[in-house]
Amino acid sequence: MAFDHVDIRVADLAASARFYDTVFAVLGRERTHAGDDWAEWDVWGVIPESAEQPAASGLHVAFWAESAAMVDAFWQAGVDAGFASDGEPGPRPQYRDDYYGAFLLDPDGNSVEAVHHGIPRESGQVDHLWIGVSDLAAARAFYETIAPYAGLHVGREGDDRVQFRSERDSFMLVADGRPSTRNVHIAFEAPDRATIDAFHAAGVAAGYADNGAPGLRPIYGPGYYGAFVLDPEGHNVELVIHETP
Secondary structure, eight states, rough: EEEEEEEESOOOOHHHHHHHHHHHHHTTOOOOOESSSSSEEETTEEEEOOSSSSOOOOOEEEEEEEEEEHHHHHHHHHHHOOOOOEEEEEEEETOOOOOEEEEOOOSSEEEEEEOOOOOOOOTTSSEEEEEEEEOHHHHHHHHHHHHHHOOOOOEEEEEEEEEEEEESSSEHHHHHHSSOBEEEEEEEEEHHHHHHHHHHHHHHTOOOEEEEEEEEOOTTTTTTTEEEOOOTTOOEEEEEEEEOO
8 A cells, every 4th residue: 555645735726736846747747636725636636724723844754756856847847946955966875876866845834855776666756755753652652553544554764753654655763853844635546435434443443533533525526435543643643445436
């Protein structure tokens, strides 16, 4: 299993849509939804902030690129459009021997990367997230609780971080003094309704906040069946299946 979608709240929908249109065009992704309520590029979406849910902050997201040249073009397109660099294109051997990345800041200050390395994915798909947390042990315990249902396992880890991996992507929980990440929605693919039901039951039984019981959500699309639990940092974590009508 893997990410089904990742959504973030944004302060200015038009500005964020322009940023992501700019970088996804280079990565070969077009908008899959455009409207006054949200914008989406396949698995990645942006939603206007609200009084209860302000703009996401402190997040790092990396999108896979087909080549180092595409990474260069991603960065150049962003800078040419007036967006701030967060790291020029180049090798980052501290991550992998073949890791080549470049970084920009989106309009809310989140770090957005294009990366190329030897584990191929679809261009423009989420490669990994870095999520700052205030309590690493508490965050780890939550994701270990849902791991059997979300198809996750622990990857690399250290004193101030732990990685969770799925079949094709990953996220890192980091407690290294950086500000905690705020207001991210992560949805994981599920194979069937029973897994979603079990995920929700396990999360609630472990004391985590229910944010939506298992059920159909036709507002999101026909055959959309999901359930939601809040992690210790307040992020909305979902398991979802898109059933054929």
